[in-house]
C-alpha cells in the first residue's frame with residue numbers, strides 16, 4: 001500500500017524528484033535545538049503557501065507528539081508557517097503535494113535527548129509519523145522521506161545539531177524514518193492500531209499547568225460549555241461558567 005522512498009541531494013532537488021515520482025506526501029525530519037536546555041515543545045513547519053491539508057496533517061502530528069511525550073506544542077496549534085524568519089520554507093516550497101517539516105523534540109534538552117537516543121523513543125516517534133500518514137493518506141501511495149541536513153551535495157558533512165549525550169540530529173532522524181518506512185511498508189489496515197498515550201486518559205475538559213513535565217496545578221470541574229480565555233497581556237487565565 002505504501003512505498004516509502006528516501007530522497008537525497010540538495011533540498012530543491014529532493015522535492016523535484018518527489019514531484020517527478022508523483023509522491024502522495026513529503027516529510028522532512030529534523031529535531032529542534034537551542035541554547036536553553038529546558039526548552040521543550042513539538043512543532044511542525046509548513047511552507048508559506050502550504051495547503052490546509054499540510055497544516056492539518058502537521059497539527060495532527062505535533063499534537064500526537066505532545067500527547068505521547070507530555071510536552072506542549074508551539075506555533076498555531078502545533079504548526080508554524082514558514083518557520084522562524086521563514087526557516088524551512090525552502091525545504092518544502094518546491095513540492096507539489098502535502099509537505100511538512102518535523103521538529104518533534106529538542107535534542108538540546110537532556111530529557112528529550114534521552115528519548116531521541118532510546119530505542120523506545122525512536123519506536124514511538126516512528127509510529128506517530130506512520131500513524132499520521134495512515135490517518136491523512138489512507139489510500140496509500142508513494143511517500144517521500146527527506147532526512148534534514150544529511151545527504152546534501154552542497155554540504156555533505158552537515159548532520160545538524162549535536163544531541164545531548166552523543167550523536168547528531170540527522171543520524172537519529174534517519175533511524176526514526178527508517179523505522180517509519182518499515183511500519184508503513186508492512187501496513188495492514190486490518191491490524192493497524194494507532195499509538196495512544198500510556199498515561200491515564202486526561203479528561204478533555206481539564207485545565208492543567210505543567211512545568212518542565214511536572215504537573216503543578218489541575219482544574220477538573222470545567223464543562224465544555226465554559227468560556228476559557230487566556231489574557232496573554234496580563235498572563236491570566238479566565239474560566240467563565242455559564
Ligand SMILES: [Zn+2]
Nearest residue numbers: 030031148160
Ligand atoms: Zn535541523
